[in-house]
Structure formats: C-alpha cells, structure tokens
Amino acid sequence: MWRNTDSRYGIITIALHWLVAVVVISLFILGLWMVDLNYYDPWYRRAPELHKSTGVLLFFIMLFRLIWNLLNKRPQPLPGNNPLEGKIARKVHFVLYILLFAVMLSGYLISTADGRPIEIFATFNIPATLTGLEKQEDIAGLVHLILAIILISLSSFHALAALKHHFINQDKTLIRILGR
C-alpha cells in the first residue's frame, strides 16, 4: 500500500512523482514569468521569493525521494513491453533526476553568488557556500535557464511516452503511476 511491490507503485512513490511534477512545472512557469515583471509589480519581490523558497523545498523533497527509491523495489516492467524502450525509459528517468538537481544547484548559485543566504519563506536561511566566482550569477543564470528548458522538454518526452503506452500499446504503464 505505502511501499512499492513487484507489480505496483506505493502511495508514497506515486505522491512524490506527482508532487514533483506539479512543483517543477509551476516553478518553470513562475520563473519565466517573474523575470519580466515590472519593478512596481506587487509580485516583483514576492515571485522570486516564492520561486527560491519552493525550489529549496523541492530539493529536500527530492532528497527524500532518492532515499525512498533506494528503500523500495521498482515494479517489474509490464509483460510485452519492448526491452529497448524500457532501457531508454530508465535512462530518461536517470537524466531527469540529474537535471533536477543541476537546475536546483544552478539556481542556488545565482542567489548566493555574493555570499547572501537564500531565505526560505522568511523563516530560515540556506547559507551561501560557493561564492565570488568570476561572473558567477550570470553563468549560473544561463545554466539554470538552459537546463530548465531541457528538463521540461525531456519531461514532456517522458509524458508523451506514457501517453503512447496508454493509447497506442493500451497497457497499464500510465495507470500504474496513478495507483492501479
């Protein structure tokens, strides 16, 4: 029920999957929107604060997700699935994890480039560590944007692949991550 079995995803794995999906898409839209805000917009300060705070929370969610994955077995591939596709799917999952951490790390390096901490919902601080590299905020900013676009593109591929299983192969791949 809570944990994965050989044939099913547990509630925790499913909840983490969809939570991360919703948060990542929201952060992507929020990030693109906030950088074009007018100086006098009420969201000019609030949106980046929300973006950074949520990003740091996502980091801790992802750490927990990694640990949870290690403590749980992965459900077996469905019978009849193409093994090459399965291989590609697992590679994509791995790269998505790497991209997620890289995007969060690069975002952290923008805001902490001058040694300032990141304030999380105005309650606690994530201190700066790596600071003062030549043009750190500009390079980290460019990396953050490019990797975020790649992350969203690869996630879309991941989602399209799931839809292909559902509508073309008509197998249980998609509904398994919905709890069936």
Next chain:
Amino acid sequence: MFKKGVINFILVFAMMVPGTLLAADYIIDTKGAHAFIQFRIKHLGYSWLLGRFNEFNGSFNYDEKNPAAAKVNVTIKTDSIDSNHAERDKHLRGEDFLNVTKYPEARFTSTAFKDNGDGTALLTGDLTLHGVTRSITIDVKHIGHGPDPWGGYRRGFEGATTLKLADYGITYNLGPASQEVELFLSVEGVRQ
C-alpha cells in the same frame, strides 16, 4: 653639409622636447586602482543606490600651458558593473538595462576642454552607452599633481555628470524619481 643637417635636426628636435614633455600623456591608473567610475541613482525617490564599474581603462593628455588642448579617452567594460548585489547586477547586465552581451563596452572620447581658470573645467565629449552616442559635459575639478614616491609623476581629476537613462535607450521603468543616473569619476593618471 651632412653634419650641418644632423645638427639642425638635433636642434629642431631638442626645441620640440619641452613642448612634448609639457603636453604629457597620462595613463589612468586602473592597475593600481587609483581611478573610480561610480554611479548613483535614486531608489524609489527615498534613497540613493550606489554602484561602480570595476573594469575600465583610459588615458588623458594635459598641458598646463594649454589646457584647452586636453584630451581624454576612456573605455568601460559594462559587464563589470557592481552594485554589491549579485542578483541586481545580473539584472543590470541583462536586456532591461545595459545589455552587456550586445554592448560590452561604453566609451568616452573628449571633444573639448574649457578651463574655468579656478581649478575647475568643463569637459565635453561623446559618450557611447548602450549603443547610443551622445555629447555630454562633465564638471571637472583638478585635484592635484606632482611626483609620486616611486619615481613617477601623477595628476588627478574628479568629474561629475548626470545622464538621463532614456537618452541611451534604457527605458526599464524604475519610477519617476529614477530617470537619471549621476556619475562620479575619480581619475589619477601616471605620466608616461
């Protein structure tokens, strides 16, 4: 005949030397950081925001006997803007403000120098910023000159001017109190 020509040449050359020495060329001492390009702009109209450009280079030519012939050239690396806040500096380097990828340099080339005779002067020149070239006038004050303790000779000025950001195509709306930026320049030249 040949000897006379050589002597004449030396004489003429010797007469030129004092003139060239007086109209001395100075390299602005950015290496030793005895030169500063600072700016300030009102924040919301409630306070001043201060910043500077960390990387620039330039030279000037100055002759006490003929100050009107003074010349100044300065090139500023726009991506060296520093307002002591990484996120703001990133914004200032971006397309809303300096657009440093497209306009990596700002340049000032003097066109006239009017000595007021009281240690102050008006320096006019072309400023190229954000791809726009405009004539500006800088209020200049001669601070001092003389030998330095290491065998060189130095001369310094300060200057101040005000720029309207919109004149240079920088139109991001910072509010009605923040349309203009004040520049403060402190320049020490080492005579070559």
